[in-house]
Amino acid sequence: MCSLLMHFISIGIYLFRSKMSALRLISNRTSQQALSNSDYTWEYEYYEYGPVSFEGLKAHKYSIVIGFWVGLAVFVIFMFFVLTLLTKTGAPHQENTESSEKRFRMNSFVADFGRPLESERVFSRQIAEESRSLFHFCINEVEHLDKAQQSQKGPDLESNTHFQEVSRSGGTLEEDLNCLTKFNIPNFVNTEQNSSLGEDDLLISKPPRVLESKVAMQSSHRILD
Amino acid sequence: MSTEIPSNLIKHAGQTSIPSLENITDFSLNITDCNQVVVPEEVFFTVAAAGILENLLVLVAVIRNKNLHLPMYFFICSLAISDMLGSLYKTLENIFIILCKMGYLTRRGDFEKKLDDAMDSMFILSLLGSIFSLLAIAADRYITIFYALRYHNIMTVRRALVILAIIWTFCAGSSIAIALFSHEIATVIPFTILFPLMMFFILCLYIHMFLLARSHAKKIASLPTGAVHQRTNMKGAITLTIFLGVFLCCWAPFVLHILLARFCPHNPYCACYMSIFHVNGTLIMCNAIIDPMIFAFRSPELRSTFKKMFCCARHNWNW
Numbered sequence: 101m102c103s104l105l106m107h108f109i110s111i112g113i114y115l116f117r118s119k120m121s122a123l124r125l126i127s128n129r130t131s132q133q134a135l136s137n138s139d140y141t142w143e144y145e146y147y148e149y150g151p152v153s154f155e156g157l158k159a160h161k162y163s164i165v166i167g168f169w170v171g172l173a174v175f176v177i178f179m180f181f182v183l184t185l186l187t188k189t190g191a192p193h194q195e196n197t198e199s200s201e202k203r204f205r206m207n208s209f210v211a212d213f214g215r216p217l218e219s220e221r222v223f224s225r226q227i228a229e230e231s232r233s234l235f236h237f238c239i240n241e242v243e244h245l246d247k248a249q250q251s252q253k254g255p256d257l258e259s260n261t262h263f264q265e266v267s268r269s270g271g272t273l274e275e276d277l278n279c280l281t282k283f284n285i286p287n288f289v290n291t292e293q294n295s296s297l298g299e300d301d302l303l304i305s306k307p308p309r310v311l312e313s314k315v316a317m318q319s320s321h322r323i324l325d
Numbered sequence: 326m327s328t329e330i331p332s333n334l335i336k337h338a339g340q341t342s343i344p345s346l347e348n349i350t351d352f353s354l355n356i357t358d359c360n361q362v363v364v365p366e367e368v369f370f371t372v373a374a375a376g377i378l379e380n381l382l383v384l385v386a387v388i389r390n391k392n393l394h395l396p397m398y399f400f401i402c403s404l405a406i407s408d409m410l411g412s413l414y415k416t417l418e419n420i421f422i423i424l425c426k427m428g429y430l431t432r433r434g435d436f437e438k439k440l441d442d443a444m445d446s447m448f449i450l451s452l453l454g455s456i457f458s459l460l461a462i463a464a465d466r467y468i469t470i471f472y473a474l475r476y477h478n479i480m481t482v483r484r485a486l487v488i489l490a491i492i493w494t495f496c497a498g499s500s501i502a503i504a505l506f507s508h509e510i511a512t513v514i515p516f517t518i519l520f521p522l523m524m525f526f527i528l529c530l531y532i533h534m535f536l537l538a539r540s541h542a543k544k545i546a547s548l549p550t551g552a553v554h555q556r557t558n559m560k561g562a563i564t565l566t567i568f569l570g571v572f573l574c575c576w577a578p579f580v581l582h583i584l585l586a587r588f589c590p591h592n593p594y595c596a597c598y599m600s601i602f603h604v605n606g607t608l609i610m611c612n613a614i615i616d617p618m619i620f621a622f623r624s625p626e627l628r629s630t631f632k633k634m635f636c637c638a639r640h641n642w643n644w
Binding site for chain 2: 157159161162163164165168172175176179180183184186
């Protein structure tokens with residue numbers, strides 16, 4: 101009974117829709133007399149779905165459907181394999197020298213630092229500003245370590261090039277890390293950890309070097325995981 | 326006014342030509358070999374209702390929680406609105422048809438024609454809004470990662486709202502223009518080129534972000550915790566594939582339908598593809614259900630807001 105009703109409604113839908121199309125066709129013909137002949141012919145033929153003949157088909161009649169979905173599936177799987185291959189093979193960054201590796205760490209930390217400030221607001225803006233000013237202090241301290249290449253710009257932390265200069269010119273990585281430990285990273289990261297990540301809270305017990313790298317990874321992985 | 330693309334939206338293969346308006350009761354259905362694949366109305370309504378409710382939930386959660394008044398969540402809201410519009414369109418269309426079947430609305434009325442045109446332009450608005458919202462989300466994430474320190478200056482709340490206003494104005498204007506001038510090929514070609522272009526651009530943005538994440542993981546791989554990075558990189562690859570795979574699988578069938586209906590309506594192969602139009606429409610509504618899961622519900626803050634909302638509701642209900 102229900103299936104009959106649904107079938108009836110479906111046929112009713114077909115009838116209704118074809119009637120709406122017919123209405124539009126008539127209104128098109130009356131209102132757009134100035135159209136060229138080819139337009140008129142094409143429009144008229146557009147509504148003529150009747151003369152589709154299904155004889156003499158070389159391939160299966162649903163070949164476009166099957167071909168489209170198979171192509172789509174192949175493309176998605178290909179994309180997935182390309183992405184996993186990117187994870188396994190060497191990266192362009194792997195050939196970097198140690199100095200640019202340090203620069204990358206600095207940039208990574210900077211990238212990560214920017215992320216929690218905007219994303220979750222699990223701590224108040226006050227603390228965030230305080231952390232940022234501490235970080236400014238830290239970067240300034242690193243900069244002072246190498247007086248020969250001290251930048252003439254002020255502590256303009258809004259540009260990555262500044263960081264590149266700092267890290268290229270800066271002291272050893274240990275000095276950076278000493279500065280960062282002064283920056284009270286474990287509490288900072290701990291707050292963020294409790295609020296956001298469930299799986300990767302390996303940071304509290306790890307040495308600062310691992311800590312920094314883990315923190316650097318969080319930002320981009322928070323988006324992608 | 327001619328509305329061929331929208332009327333194409335509701336056109337099925339297998340219809341005969343209507344000889345004249347007066348003989349409307351006389352025409353017969355010429356059932357060809359490719360019958361229209363019918364999706365039951367219950368499935369339609371269930372999927373549409375689920376999509377609307379879920380996206381409404383996301384909107385309410387973002388509005389209620391002050392912590393979520395950030396550009397990132399505004400773009401997610403924009404995506405939720407466009408998904409809601411798409412599901413709403415399908416629901417209204419089916420209600421409209423059922424009302425006409427029951428006779429509450431006349432079939433030749435001017436009001437019904439205008440209503441139909443308005444609903445079709447709503448659907449195109451939803452499609453364009455979806456594409457541009459996804460683009461905005463990808464661009465926002467890109468700026469977050471690559472311009473992290475300047476992010477607060479680049480993407481202020483005011484700028485995000487301005488960007489959203491521009492996007493929606495453009496989408497509304499384009500949808501009305503497409504609905505009005507759909508009989509010209511000049512509107513179809515840009516419309517169908519926009520789709521792969523946007524997808525390609527979003528793919529590039531995400532791949533660049535993915536490369537950065539992988540570089541980070543490579544750094545960590547040199548440390549004693551090497552086992553972790555394989556898993557996280559695999560997760561990143563899976564996440565990216567899901568983002569783009571869902572977008573493709575839900576929207577590409579419909580876009581192909583529009584192309585085929587424009588360029589080869591009489592080809593039997595094309596007619597057979599166009600007979601599965603209802604399935605394509607249902608896929609678009611499924612996209613409205615899946616999108617909040619892969620964008621909104623990934624945020625822990627949003628999830629905790631939901632829990633609070635439901636716990637409060639349950640608490641009040643228990644009282």
